[in-house]
Amino acid sequence: MILGISSYYHDSAAALVGENGIIAAAQEERFTRIKHDHNFPIQSINYCLKEAGISVEELDQIVFYEKPLLKFDRLLETYIGFAPVGLKSFVKAMPQWLKQKLHLPREIKKNLPGKWNKPIVFTSHHESHAASAFFPSPFEEAAILTMDGVGEWDTATIGVGEGNRIELLRSMHFPDSLGLLYSAFTYFCGFRVNSGEYKLMGLAPYGTPVFKDLILDKLIDLKEDGSFSANLEYFNYCQGLTMTNDKFAKLFGGPPRKSESDITEREINLASSVQAVTEEIVLRMARYARELTQKENLCLSGGVALNCVANGKLLEQKIFKEIWIQPASGDAGGALGCALFTHFQLMGNKRNSSPGDSMKGSFLGPKFENDEIRSFLEDKQIPHHFYESENELLQKICEYVGEGKIIGWFQGRMEFGPRALGGRSIIGDARNSEMQTKMNLSIKFRESFRPFAPSVLEEETSSFFDLKTPSPYMLLVAPIKHDIRKELSQEDNKDMKDPNLLKRVKIERSNLPAITHVDYSARVQTVNEERNGRYYRLIREFKKFFQSPVLVNTSFNIRGEPIVCSPEDAYRCFVSTDMDVLVLENFVLLKTEQPEEFLKEKEKYIASFDLD
Amino acid sequence: MKSLNQNDVRALALKILIGLPLAGFLWTIIFRLFGSNQLWNWNILIVFGSIGAVLGLGSLAYYPFGISVYRFWNQLICLIDLLIVWLCLPLFYYIILTPYSFAIRICGKSKLSFRKHKISSYWKDVAKPKNSRRYLQQF
Numbered sequence: 001m002i003l004g005i006s007s008y009y010h011d012s013a014a015a016l017v018g019e020n021g022i023i024a025a026a027q028e029e030r031f032t033r034i035k036h037d038h039n040f041p042i043q044s045i046n047y048c049l050k051e052a053g054i055s056v057e058e059l060d061q062i063v064f065y066e067k068p069l070l071k072f073d074r075l076l077e078t079y080i081g082f083a084p085v086g087l088k089s090f091v092k093a094m095p096q097w098l099k100q101k102l103h104l105p106r107e108i109k110k111n112l113p114g115k116w117n118k119p120i121v122f123t124s125h126h127e128s129h130a131a132s133a134f135f136p137s138p139f140e141e142a143a144i145l146t147m148d149g150v151g152e153w154d155t156a157t158i159g160v161g162e163g164n165r166i167e168l169l170r171s172m173h174f175p176d177s178l179g180l181l182y183s184a185f186t187y188f189c190g191f192r193v194n195s196g197e198y199k200l201m202g203l204a205p206y207g208t209p210v211f212k213d214l215i216l217d218k219l220i221d222l223k224e225d226g227s228f229s230a231n232l233e234y235f236n237y238c239q240g241l242t243m244t245n246d247k248f249a250k251l252f253g254g255p256p257r258k259s260e261s262d263i264t265e266r267e268i269n270l271a272s273s274v275q276a277v278t279e280e281i282v283l284r285m286a287r288y289a290r291e292l293t294q295k296e297n298l299c300l301s302g303g304v305a306l307n308c309v310a311n312g313k314l315l316e317q318k319i320f321k322e323i324w325i326q327p328a329s330g331d332a333g334g335a336l337g338c339a340l341f342t343h344f345q346l347m348g349n350k351r352n353s354s355p356g357d358s359m360k361g362s363f364l365g366p367k368f369e370n371d372e373i374r375s376f377l378e379d380k381q382i383p384h385h386f387y388e389s390e391n392e393l394l395q396k397i398c399e400y401v402g403e404g405k406i407i408g409w410f411q412g413r414m415e416f417g418p419r420a421l422g423g424r425s426i427i428g429d430a431r432n433s434e435m436q437t438k439m440n441l442s443i444k445f446r447e448s449f450r451p452f453a454p455s456v457l458e459e460e461t462s463s464f465f466d467l468k469t470p471s472p473y474m475l476l477v478a479p480i481k482h483d484i485r486k487e488l489s490q491e492d493n494k495d496m497k498d499p500n501l502l503k504r505v506k507i508e509r510s511n512l513p514a515i516t517h518v519d520y521s522a523r524v525q526t527v528n529e530e531r532n533g534r535y536y537r538l539i540r541e542f543k544k545f546f547q548s549p550v551l552v553n554t555s556f557n558i559r560g561e562p563i564v565c566s567p568e569d570a571y572r573c574f575v576s577t578d579m580d581v582l583v584l585e586n587f588v589l590l591k592t593e594q595p596e597e598f599l600k601e602k603e604k605y606i607a608s609f610d611l612d
Numbered sequence: 613m614k615s616l617n618q619n620d621v622r623a624l625a626l627k628i629l630i631g632l633p634l635a636g637f638l639w640t641i642i643f644r645l646f647g648s649n650q651l652w653n654w655n656i657l658i659v660f661g662s663i664g665a666v667l668g669l670g671s672l673a674y675y676p677f678g679i680s681v682y683r684f685w686n687q688l689i690c691l692i693d694l695l696i697v698w699l700c701l702p703l704f705y706y707i708i709l710t711p712y713s714f715a716i717r718i719c720g721k722s723k724l725s726f727r728k729h730k731i732s733s734y735w736k737d738v739a740k741p742k743n744s745r746r747y748l749q750q751f
Contacts (some may be wrong), residue, residue, distance in 0.1 A: 077723050
């Protein structure tokens with residue numbers, strides 16, 4: 001069995017791969033409750049080993065997801081390129097390198113929960129991404145496109161996968177990076193780099209891409225094949241602690257937006273513009289990948305592959321027959337990729353591509369049995385109802401959802417990757433026009449403009465969305481069908497120009513207002529019984545009750561908090577928000593029945609997480 | 613900071629109890645060998661040894677005192693660490709790295725300063741790995 005590790009940058013994770021495929025994978029942040037935790041993933045490793053019932057000594061290989069000395073080389077080259085500028089960044093980065101990152105084998109062996117005397121395997125960062133994209137995919141052969149901020153030197157690669165092997169053919173190098181370009185705008189618009197990129201993507205449809213030409217003209221030199229060179233006169237990410245500089249600010253009419261201040265039309269249009277540029281680059285890269293590899297299918301990974309709007313455009317353009325995107329496309333997925341790479345490519349194990357994929361719905365994390373939950377509830381004397389029969393449980397939950405209640409839904413194994421897919425989700429009725437505002441402001445405590453995603457029965461997808469392919473991992477954005485859209489009134493059109501984004505959000509645009517974004521799009525999750533089990537049966541039951549096979553699905557957490565992992569995490573989040581009902585496997589907890597003393601912890605709970 | 617336990621405090625107490633007298637003895641030898649009057653100055657050993665004995669034995673005997681010593685010791689280390697970081701790294705940056713950087717740039721060898729522009733593509737060929745041994749290397 002092979003243990004893959006990613007850590008020491010952000011989103012530390014561990015993954016375990018065996019003879020029969022992926023056994024377990026989890027991000028450290030879920031256990032430590034520190035968002036994007038970069039520390040050694042000891043708890044994730046412990047979980048993976050426990051899931052397989054083995055110890056460290058029984059592992060065949062341990063793999064790290066990137067090559068630290070190559071990364072250090074890039075860092076030094078960068079300082080050499082800019083010295084004497086860059087001291088602050090140098091002083092900030094070096095201590096960790098000198099104490100920890102330059103001695104990774106020692107650090108890994110020291111932190112492992114057991115003895116390991118064999119060598120540690122190191123794959124390259126983009127090899128790990130590419131492996132995580134191709135090996136679990138349903139394709140026997142495919143083109144591979146990876147795009148992220150930066151690994152060692154590579155920022156994007158094109159490769160090819162055949163059977164149990166992958167090969168990288170082309171790469172783009174730092175500082176020319178699509179991920180860093182997007183992050184630069186994320187920073188400039190006042191959001192946190194490496195976590196606020198989703199917000200920028202969600203903000204984009206509110207604006208118009210008025211700065212697109214300016215970006216293409218001044219910031220990058222874009223080629224027909226999607227490769228580009230960044231104009232470093234406008235960026236600060238090589239030598240400084242910020243992403244952009246004064247020249248960048250001058251180009252876009254003023255300093256960066258301060259975090260948590262009002263979002264103006266400028267930020268909205270900047271988001272729209274960089275999104276349009278990103279889509280343009282992704283499409284060109286994909287066309288080049290098709291031409292270079294001559295493969296019909298494409299596998300995507302790397303942080304940029306989480307840009308589901310660009311993914312939707314890529315699908316729409318039909319450059320490839322089919323596309324498969326790794327659900328844990330960020331650095332956490334690197335742990336899985338390096339383990340798979342070792343299993344197939346280095347150890348030569350046979351790979352059988354299956355018609356779905358081998359990600360097991362991305363439900364690769366811990367599961368809690370009813371007995372464990374019962375003992376937690378009884379220990380804490382938490383009032384609850386137990387439903388022996390699944391049918392009764394689902395009927396009751398459907399009733400609550402239909403009444404407009406918001407449900408914390410905790411069942412089965414935890415998801416691996418940033419999306420909640422029905423294992424650790426907050427769900428509600430997509431037909432309810434108040435749902436988006438309520439969920440944003442009193443459940444998630446996040447910005448009002450952010451959209452919510454729908455979960456829809458796979459067989460019903462085409463009745464609501466212009467999407468012809470399954471989207472099990474919520475990584476594709478598709479237009480809402482015209483026949484369920486609503487015409488905007490004159491007053492609505494006036495509200496759409498209002499600087500207050502909440503007014504724009506509140507406009508009813510379709511029969512599913514809670515999940516319809518301002519541009520009539522939705523980030524769809526298609527749900528089937530094989531992959532999603534009870535969650536599928538819940539939506540099917542909901543359809544029987546209310547003739548609607550669509551639910552709102554958002555991650556079970558509040559702003560700045562990692563998605564909940566254990567029943568304790570779920571209960572804490574439940575009592576600290578305006579959620580009405582909590583479902584822990586077969587147990588149902590009602591907010592109205594919870595003891596007062598637990599409900600008083602709200603402020604403390606919210607304050608315990610840094611805003612992202 | 614990670615939560616403290618009795619073992620951490622005990623381990624540090626032993627280190628201080630043994631380490632400080634040892635450090636004092638080493639300094640005494642150094643002064644004897646390289647000092648101007650070449651005499652044995654036992655005061656250094658006595659001072660270091662006494663501090664070690666008080667802090668070490670005190671920590672072993674009385675746990676709350678041990679916790680205070682542990683915290684003080686860690687803060688002292690952080691302070692020393694900070695001083696080293698802010699003294700040594702800037703010195704290294706300006707005295708060694710910057711002149712080297714200028715030299716590299718004058719020779720046109722800097723990967724970042726002399727990037728090719730206006731070429732038909734920024735994609736680069738990826739070299740095929742020669743053998744799988746490279747996966748045991750960190751570069």
